[in-house]
Amino acid sequence: MMNTGSSSGGRTLWASTTSGSGKRIQKELKELDCPPLSSAGPIAYSINHWLATFLGSPGTPYEGGIFFLDILFPNEYPFKPPKVMFKTRIYHCNVDSSGNVYLDILKDGWSPALTISQVLLAVRSIFLTPDPYNALVPSIAHLYQVDRKRHDELAAEWTHRFAK
Amino acid sequence: MVSDSTINASIPNVSKDFGKKKRANRSAKLKQCKLDARREQWLSQVKNKNCKEEVNVPVVGGGKFNGPAIVTWKKAAQCCKVLEVDNPGVEEISHHFSDSESSPSNSPTNALVGASDANQGHNSNSNLSPGRETAEGLNFEGQLPICENVDAQLEKSKSVGVGILGRGSENCKAWRPDDAFRPQSLPNLAKQHSFPTGAERLQGFGNPWVRNNMTPRVPTSCPICCEDLDLTDSSFLPCPCGFHLCLFCHKRILEEDSRCPGCRKEYASEPVEKEASVSGGSLTIRLARSCSMSSSRV
Structure with missing residues (x-):
């Protein structure tokens, strides 16, 4: 499933692994500890480009969906945070329409001591509990706070349309 | 005597399990090992001079805690009984021995040892009362040092046992093939089975008791770039x-x-x-x- 990522083929930008981050990423891959209902691993050609897969947790409007995320390790990793992008559309106040995801630890809260396992855990946590106070899509955050039922219906509908 | 039956029962079981899984030549080899081990064990129990070694082994081996401690006591008592056969004067030693055993001690091991006191009583309590005082008074050049040695080493193994309580819990059954208490003259089975624990002990940092006291632990490689720290x-x-x-x-x-x-x-x-x-x-x-x-x- 990891190798079925649609965007893996022509990406020459990340093809070289000559940066100093290679050893660190190798080690993280070896010691990878994915949270439940998720997996992650490098796509062919480059160890700097990973694909993560999240299954929507039961009991949430994302139940039954399969969500793919791109993880790009910059050459400055781990001094710079990895870039995490949703490849699957999702109705979520912390994920905008182009797939950018808001996570504190991927911006100002990043620390070189954090690992990709912890990033995956943070992504998992926003699946379970969206954070409307740090929203990328204010309208969804507003709906989440005002009419939770309607929000969940829309999210389930999007899950059914885009993530199945 | 109870421990004897467990010894003889446990070894064939283990090798039987192996024998099922392995090929024929392998099982023949194991059978030979088994026979050797058994013979050595019998020899070590019968011989007088092995008495001291029997008692020494647990202390050298680092002292597993629960069952083995009891076995040690029983083995020591057996040895003393064997001594009685040769030298009637040694009777007092076993009295002295059982006396020191049943005397109250503040070590937690004593509670466990106490469980075996009943069995010990069958062995030596029948003619206990007259000889007890004379045990201290009489001077057995050859044998008494052994008893003192036993006492001292038991004290030692108690203190070791307290420290080791945490990690010895996984193999608390007596005389298993991987038991450190087995006489070291049983290399075939013992070495095969006890290798991981031995390696762990050799590492130096393998002792979790010690590691817990080291705060914070220095990593061997940089957590950021994963290169080795010099x-x-x-x-x-x-x-x-x-x-x-x-x-x-x-x-x-x-x-x-x-x-x-x-x-x-x-x-x-x-x-x-x-x-x-x-x-x-x-x-x-x-x-x-x-x-x-x-x-x-x-």
Whole structure:
């Protein structure tokens, strides 16, 4: 499933692994500890480009969906945070329409001591509990706070349309 | 005597399990090992001079706690009984022995040993009363030192046993093939089965009891770049939170956001003095090093 990522083929930008981050990423891959209902691993050609897969947790409007995320390790990793992008559309106040995801630890809260396992855990946590106070899509955050039922219906509908 | 039956029962079981899985020549080999082991065990129990060795082994082996301690007592008692056969005067020794055994002690081992007291009583309590006082008074040049030795070593094994309580819990059954109490003259089975624990012991840091006292533990590689930490790196402690990293990564972080990866606080401009104020005098060598490092860096 990891190798079925649609965007893996022509990406020459990340093809070289000559940066100093290679050893660190190798080690993280070896010691990878994915949270439940998720997996992650490098796509062919480059160890700097990973694909993560999240299954929507039961009991949430994302139940039954399969969500793919791109993880790009910059050459400055781990001094710079990895870039995490949703490849699957999702109705979520912390994920905008182009797939950018808001996570504190991927911006100002990043620390070189954090690992990709912890990033995956943070992504998992926003699946379970969206954070409307740090929203990328204010309208969804507003709906989440005002009419939770309607929000969940829309999210389930999007899950059914885009993530199945 | 109870322990004898467990010895003889446990070894064939283990080798039977193996025999099922392995090929025929392998099982023949194991059978030979089994026979050898059994013979050696019988020899070691019958021989008088092995008595002392029997008792010594547990202490050398580091003292597993529960069952083995009881077995040790029983074995010692057996040996003393064997001595009785040869020398009637040694009877007093076993009295002395059982006396010291049943006397109250503040060690937690005593509670466990107490369980075996009933069995011990069958062995030696029948003619206990008249000889007890004479045991201290009489002087057996040959045998009494053995008894004292036994007592001293039991005290020792008690204290060891208390320390080892945490890690010895997994194999508390007596005389299993991987038991450290088995006589070391049983290399075939014992070495095969006890290798992992032996290797763990050899590592030095393998003892979790010791490791728990070391705070914080110095990593062997830099958690940021995963390169090995050399001596300078591992003695370099730029932040009071105790987060270790190599000098290269530290320099790079100073150039960028200059926050400690461990606690996310800004590195102090003079990390050395900060460390001194926090950590105190035990880190003087480390202080000197990081002093020189920071002065060369700045």
